[in-house]
Amino acid sequence: MLVNKLRCRITSAVMSEPLQYLSVAGDPVREIPLSVEDLLLLYGNMAAGRAYDRKCTALQLQGRLATYAPFEGQEAAQIGSVFPLTADDWVVASYRDAAAMWATGYPWVNLILSRTGDERGGCPPDGVRVLPPSITVGGHMIHAVGLGWAEKIKGSKSVAMTFFGDGATSEGDFHEAMNFAGVYGTPTVFVCQNNEWAISMPRDRQTASDTIAQKAAAYGMPGIQVDGNDVVAVAIAAAEAVDRAREGQGPTLLELLTYRVGPHTTTDDPGRYRDEEASHQWRRRDPLSRLSAYLASIGEWDEKWAESVAADTGADVERAVAEAEALEPLTSEEIFTAMFAEPTSQLLEQQRMAVTDNG
Amino acid sequence: MAELNIAQAINGALGSALESDPTVIVLGEDVGATGGVFRVTDGLGERFGPDRVVDTPVAESGIIGAAFGMAIGGLKPVAEIQFMGFSYPAFDQIANHVSRIRNRSRHRFTAPMVIRIPYGAGIGAAEHHSESAEAIYAHTPGLKVVVPASPYDAKGLLLEAIADPDPVIFLEPIRLYRSIRQLVPDDPYTVPFGVAEIRRPGNDVTLIAYGAMVKETLEASEKLAAEGIGAEVLDLRSLVPLDADTIIESVEHTGRAVVIQEAPRTAGFATEIVSQIQERTLYSLAAPIQRVTGWDTVVPLRRAEHHFVPDAARIVAAARKTMES
Numbered sequence: 001m002l003v004n005k006l007r008c009r010i011t012s013a014v015m016s017e018p019l020q021y022l023s024v025a026g027d028p029v030r031e032i033p034l035s036v037e038d039l040l041l042l043y044g045n046m047a048a049g050r051a052y053d054r055k056c057t058a059l060q061l062q063g064r065l066a067t068y069a070p071f072e073g074q075e076a077a078q079i080g081s082v083f084p085l086t087a088d089d090w091v092v093a094s095y096r097d098a099a100a101m102w103a104t105g106y107p108w109v110n111l112i113l114s115r116t117g118d119e120r121g122g123c124p125p126d127g128v129r130v131l132p133p134s135i136t137v138g139g140h141m142i143h144a145v146g147l148g149w150a151e152k153i154k155g156s157k158s159v160a161m162t163f164f165g166d167g168a169t170s171e172g173d174f175h176e177a178m179n180f181a182g183v184y185g186t187p188t189v190f191v192c193q194n195n196e197w198a199i200s201m202p203r204d205r206q207t208a209s210d211t212i213a214q215k216a217a218a219y220g221m222p223g224i225q226v227d228g229n230d231v232v233a234v235a236i237a238a239a240e241a242v243d244r245a246r247e248g249q250g251p252t253l254l255e256l257l258t259y260r261v262g263p264h265t266t267t268d269d270p271g272r273y274r275d276e277e278a279s280h281q282w283r284r285r286d287p288l289s290r291l292s293a294y295l296a297s298i299g300e301w302d303e304k305w306a307e308s309v310a311a312d313t314g315a316d317v318e319r320a321v322a323e324a325e326a327l328e329p330l331t332s333e334e335i336f337t338a339m340f341a342e343p344t345s346q347l348l349e350q351q352r353m354a355v356t357d358n359g
Numbered sequence: 360m361a362e363l364n365i366a367q368a369i370n371g372a373l374g375s376a377l378e379s380d381p382t383v384i385v386l387g388e389d390v391g392a393t394g395g396v397f398r399v400t401d402g403l404g405e406r407f408g409p410d411r412v413v414d415t416p417v418a419e420s421g422i423i424g425a426a427f428g429m430a431i432g433g434l435k436p437v438a439e440i441q442f443m444g445f446s447y448p449a450f451d452q453i454a455n456h457v458s459r460i461r462n463r464s465r466h467r468f469t470a471p472m473v474i475r476i477p478y479g480a481g482i483g484a485a486e487h488h489s490e491s492a493e494a495i496y497a498h499t500p501g502l503k504v505v506v507p508a509s510p511y512d513a514k515g516l517l518l519e520a521i522a523d524p525d526p527v528i529f530l531e532p533i534r535l536y537r538s539i540r541q542l543v544p545d546d547p548y549t550v551p552f553g554v555a556e557i558r559r560p561g562n563d564v565t566l567i568a569y570g571a572m573v574k575e576t577l578e579a580s581e582k583l584a585a586e587g588i589g590a591e592v593l594d595l596r597s598l599v600p601l602d603a604d605t606i607i608e609s610v611e612h613t614g615r616a617v618v619i620q621e622a623p624r625t626a627g628f629a630t631e632i633v634s635q636i637q638e639r640t641l642y643s644l645a646a647p648i649q650r651v652t653g654w655d656t657v658v659p660l661r662r663a664e665h666h667f668v669p670d671a672a673r674i675v676a677a678a679r680k681t682m683e684s
């Protein structure tokens with residue numbers, strides 16, 4: 001339904017320029033087909049993502065969280081992509097995609113719990129169709145193919161969206177996922193956040209092809225490059241891809257051009273392998289300021305509101321942290337209880353040994 | 360001689376191999392520019408350049424498959440996989456190709472290559488970053504499997520692995536990378552495979568360990584000594600080949616054995632050692648052999664990881680149990 005409003009004809013396989021609606025300065029380069037209400041929703045979700053992300057980095061520095069993979073700069077890519085999804089759709093994301101996961105129903109407390117190193121983070125409330133994030137690179141994309149395929153077989157209109165990085169496209173799994181999706185026409189949306197780095201490896205050492213989007217052609221699906229820091233462009237490209245999937249027209253690959261302005265994780269020092277000048281440049285292309293500049297230009301910007309969104313999320317995240325920290329860690333007994341529906345006799349015996357300290 | 364930790368000792372071994380043998384090539388994810396996720400290859404990229412220390416795309420199957428081709432083609436690749444959980448995407452290459460080429464070509468083609476894999480838990484890492492899958496590799500015919508537990512052995516075993524004519528899985532205990540320092544010769548030297556080291560002599564019970572568990576086991580032996588129990592500690596150093604003779608001799612001497620592994624219990628490498636003992640020297644045993652192992656669970660995450668990883672207290676308890684009979 002969204003797409004009727006938003007149609008932007010991105011499905012031609014090759015576009016010379018990445019899809020863009022807002023220039024870096026926030027000027028519209030084409031008519032903006034989203035309502036002010038939608039734009040505020042997008043901004044608010046991006047601001048929430050950023051507040052969470054910064055909070056996590058701070059908490060990690062205090063030693064309260066395990067290693068954390070920040071996504072600053074990628075808020076538009078994540079929030080824009082999930083904009084057209086409904087609660088019946090599936091999200092299969094990676095370790096850096098907390099904003100996308102949260103915006104589709106995965107609670108902060110689950111995200112935080114995982115970051116404290118607690119398996120219960122991976123158990124979102126019933127009905128949330130978001131899988132725990134994939135920590136291995138690349139293995140999860142095909143799961144969104146299987147999920148979409150299952151929906152197709154069941155005759156539902158649900159789609160599956162998967163998030164991965166530029167580095168992940170080097171894994172053989174990427175090829176297999178794209179190939180299956182193409183062959184079976186599964187309702188799968190592949191969202192590659194090309195943030196230019198895979199730990200220390202730049203995108204041009206990852207693949208010799210000009211773009212990641214062009215890889216779609218080899219699997220018989222459309223691939224499109226989008227300005228990944230332009231949340232409007234991302235939302236519209238995603239809406240069209242989701243619409244195609246829903247209407248039985250098969251998979252799409254979106255390549256969202258963005259940048260990981262922070263470190264790979266809190267233990268990484270990007271100064272070892274890249275010139276941080278590029279990060280400074282990219283900070284000027286910040287997705288939040290871009291949208292706020294546009295909103296201001298149409299008289300819809302309210303600084304106080306934006307501050308309150310960030311503050312509210314900060315408070316939500318604080319509460320989630322308190323909740324996660326208040327939860328007693330899994331006991332020696334409990335580490336055995338989620339291996340099978342019914343524990344084997346060996347597990348029960350080992351559980352007894354663990355509880356009595358191998359006695 | 361310099362006092363080095365395990366990470367530095369491995370770095371030294373790689374440096375001297377790259378220097379002395381132009382066919383040696385180091386490849387893996389982030390091994391060059393950033394010196395690897397554990398900084399084990401730190402500085403090698405600068406010293407030897409991007410053709411000898413190669414940053415690869417994120418593709419473990421590709422790394423091992425390409426290294427395999429290089430090895431057949433006359434190079435000596437030393438591939439790094441970032442964490443043991445990420446060796447699984449390469450398992451097809453390892454088990455179906457690397458390990459078999461000598462046999463299926465009756466020696467015509469061989470794959471002299473080293474696959475370095477940091478393994479094990481104990482640092483509260485993320486999922487898939489704490490695995491101990493040595494039994495899977497030891498169970499794959501055609502692979503040698505080596506696990507150092509000290510800086511001296513790390514350098515000597517790695518140089519031995521690089522010199523070996525067959526593929527070697529070289530397991531690096533993550534937890535020990537920077538926790539033990541030892542004097543290590545500057546010049547290259549090798550430590551032979553298949554020779555266990557008696558880390559501590561004792562008369563009452565044999566404690567058999569490898570990798571990260573050696574440290575816990577030595578700690579346990581101190582505690583046992585304080586109780587008047589003399590534990591003999593064996594550090595296996597290589598699982599394939601296995602120095603069964605030293606194990607048997609020690610068990611015949613003490614009459615008691617505890618086998619320690621961090622990996623899950625069922626079908627772990629400890630089981631193999633127990634079998635060897637019972638096959639060869641059952642009647643010298645004064646008590647049933649005990650195993651101290653991880654559990655048949657996924658390694659718990661940071662908050663509960665300690666329930667999984669065997670510690671000195673568990674080893675002491677198992678040793679005491681053998682002393683009861």
Ligand SMILES: Cc1ncc(C[n+]2csc(CCOP(=O)(O)OP(=O)(O)O)c2C)c(N)n1
Pocket residue numbers: 096135136137138164165166167168169195197198199260264388417419441445448
């Ligand atoms: C199978 C596997 N191999 C290696 C790793 C280690 N690792 C974690 S993130 C990463 C880089 C991935 O880069 P990219 O796909 O571009 O995503 P980004 O981290 O930039 O979001 C690597 C190599 C892993 N987690 N899984």
